[in-house]
Amino acid sequence: MADFDLVVVGGGSAGLVGAQTAAGLGARVALVEEARTGGECLYTGCVPSKALIAAARDGAGFEEAMARVRAAVAAIAPHDSPQALESAGVRVLHGRAVLDPHGGVRVDGHPVPSRSVLLATGASPAVPALAGLEPAEVLTSETVWSLDRLPDRLAVVGGGPVGCELAQAFARLGAEVTVVASSPRLLPGEDPHASALVRTALEADGVRVITGNGAMAAARTGAGGSLLTAHGERVPFTRLLAATGKDPRTHGMGLAEAGIRLDDKGHILTDTSLRTASPRVWAAGDATARSHHTHTAGVHAAIAAANAVLGTRRRVSPVAAPRVTFTMPEVAAVGQPTAPGAPRIVTVPHTRVDRAIADADPDGFTRIAVDRRGRIVGGTVVGPRAGETLGELSLAVHARLKAAELAGAVHAYPTHSDGLWAAAIQEQLRPLASPLPRAALRLLLALRRALR
Numbered sequence: 001m002a003d004f005d006l007v008v009v010g011g012g013s014a015g016l017v018g019a020q021t022a023a024g025l026g027a028r029v030a031l032v033e034e035a036r037t038g039g040e041c042l043y044t045g046c047v048p049s050k051a052l053i054a055a056a057r058d059g060a061g062f063e064e065a066m067a068r069v070r071a072a073v074a075a076i077a078p079h080d081s082p083q084a085l086e087s088a089g090v091r092v093l094h095g096r097a098v099l100d101p102h103g104g105v106r107v108d109g110h111p112v113p114s115r116s117v118l119l120a121t122g123a124s125p126a127v128p129a130l131a132g133l134e135p136a137e138v139l140t141s142e143t144v145w146s147l148d149r150l151p152d153r154l155a156v157v158g159g160g161p162v163g164c165e166l167a168q169a170f171a172r173l174g175a176e177v178t179v180v181a182s183s184p185r186l187l188p189g190e191d192p193h194a195s196a197l198v199r200t201a202l203e204a205d206g207v208r209v210i211t212g213n214g215a216m217a218a219a220r221t222g223a224g225g226s227l228l229t230a231h232g233e234r235v236p237f238t239r240l241l242a243a244t245g246k247d248p249r250t251h252g253m254g255l256a257e258a259g260i261r262l263d264d265k266g267h268i269l270t271d272t273s274l275r276t277a278s279p280r281v282w283a284a285g286d287a288t289a290r291s292h293h294t295h296t297a298g299v300h301a302a303i304a305a306a307n308a309v310l311g312t313r314r315r316v317s318p319v320a321a322p323r324v325t326f327t328m329p330e331v332a333a334v335g336q337p338t339a340p341g342a343p344r345i346v347t348v349p350h351t352r353v354d355r356a357i358a359d360a361d362p363d364g365f366t367r368i369a370v371d372r373r374g375r376i377v378g379g380t381v382v383g384p385r386a387g388e389t390l391g392e393l394s395l396a397v398h399a400r401l402k403a404a405e406l407a408g409a410v411h412a413y414p415t416h417s418d419g420l421w422a423a424a425i426q427e428q429l430r431p432l433a434s435p436l437p438r439a440a441l442r443l444l445l446a447l448r449r450a451l452r
């Protein structure tokens with residue numbers, strides 16, 4: 001008989017939630033971690049980056065900022081510790097797991113039999129091949145946290161969320177920062193207007209931004225070097241940070257031998273219930289192409305773990321998940337505003353949101369996408385605390401609320417979420433502008449006047 005109902009491989013955002021969910025359902029669960037439980041989010045991702053951004057915003061110096069990073073990580077670490085997992089009923093095993101063809105996994109060679117397996121092995125930062133520079137000389141989101149002094153000149157390769165967040169934070173801490181992005185604009189996955197506002201904000205913080213121009217090679221010069229772009233520009237640096245995406249950790253684990261299919265980048269392929277091509281193996285988090293964030297890693301792992309231990313087939317939501325890039329201004333988005341079936345886009349510039357004006361921060365906007373039946377199917381918010389407004393927008397999209405329903409809920413004044421409320425009200429009032437309802441209203445008012 002198998003020792004466990006579920007073995008979870010990986011103790012990051014996905015693995016922690018998956019293991020706790022299965023234990024909460026009464027299953028016998030083990031979690032195998034080869035490094036530290038807490039994973040990327042706690043040690044090298046969300047937590048340190050948000051602490052650094054907050055410290056840079058508050059005008060801290062580099063050493064104080066790094067101390068705040070360490071303090072935030074240390075304060076949260078106990079929540080994700082092996083002790084916390086054990087007290088939730090999860091058996092924690094330290095070591096490297098590979099799939100066992102006989103079922104379950106092998107941890108450092110020792111068999112750990114289990115009825116099912118959840119792969120939650122995450123992804124590592126990709127380091128681009130730059131002729132003239134050893135990969136070890138390139139900082140990544142994994143190694144940047146051990147810097148002991150602020151680089152004078154930081155070249156950031158990549159204009160996605162990591163590149164934008166860290167470039168702005170390091171510029172605010174006093175480094176001379178250049179971003180080199182091969183994509184035609186920063187944050188290429190987001191609304192183009194959002195990308196433009198982030199570029200303006202980074203430039204206002206002193207960041208030099210080069211887009212549509214990949215980094216090709218680097219030459220060493222003394223203590224630093226200089227980066228050569230595809231269009232022949234030279235960018236001098238003392239340190240270089242690669243923020244060019246991630247490679248899933250899926251190799252050397254016997255996945256192909258177990259019949260598990262991978263995409264061309266190595267992500268584990270699953271069906272919408274998160275089951276792999278091998279019927280007893282499930283996957284969630286950055287190791288799959290379905291998730292790029294901590295919240296989706298957790299939600300997907302909970303679904304996968306419940307499906308694995310209960311034999312259910314709950315599916316992941318087809319709606320594009322909420323996401324926030326924590327630059328200043330924040331860029332927050334959910335759903336697919338330009339997808340078919342979302343024919344109407346309603347935009348409220350924050351020059352019309354009193355709180356944004358009062359805070360002297362009116363450069364953002366709130367944009368919602370509404371389908372033919374008046375339901376809110378997505379949107380983007382750019383501005384201070386946009387990530388907080390996104391909670392309400394995500395609920396509206398998830399619950400398939402109509403703009404009229406959101407418009408009917410009174411919002412406190414003056415708040416940043418007034419922009420979302422104003423967009424919903426604008427959409428609710430839109431039909432009144434067309435000829436037939438206008439004529440009907442005119443008639444009603446004329447009748448009331450005549451009857452007075």
Ligand SMILES: Cc1cc2nc3c(=O)[nH]c(=O)nc-3n(C[C@H](O)[C@H](O)[C@H](O)COP(=O)(O)OP(=O)(O)OC[C@H]3O[C@@H](n4cnc5c(N)ncnc54)[C@H](O)[C@@H]3O)c2cc1C
Nearest residue numbers: 010012013014034039040041045097122285286292293294
């Ligand atoms: C700088 C930065 C900032 C970010 N900010 C945010 C943010 O603000 N919000 C957000 O939602 N997301 C953010 N992210 C993304 C977020 O960190 C990831 O999406 C999330 O941590 C992925 O979780 P995971 O469990 O899939 O993988 P990981 O956290 O990478 O966990 C995988 C674990 O598996 C272990 N492992 C791998 N292979 C094996 C094996 N064979 N045996 C045993 N153990 C193994 C690894 O050691 C690791 O601990 C950020 C990322 C970065 C880099």
Ligand SMILES: NC(=O)c1ccc[n+]([C@@H]2O[C@H](COP(=O)([O-])OP(=O)(O)OC[C@H]3O[C@@H](n4cnc5c(N)ncnc54)[C@H](O)[C@@H]3O)[C@@H](O)[C@H]2O)c1
Nearest residue numbers: 158159160161162181182183214215243244245292324325
């Ligand atoms: N706030 C958040 O939620 C948050 C923050 C940081 C990271 N993350 C997640 O972490 C993951 C990694 O983020 P990322 O920003 O590293 O990856 P990304 O894939 O989002 O962006 C990488 C960027 O690098 C560029 N690039 C690639 N090779 C290049 C080259 N040689 N020269 C110049 N540019 C090059 C690409 O054009 C792209 O714009 C993503 O999944 C992201 O969603 C999330």
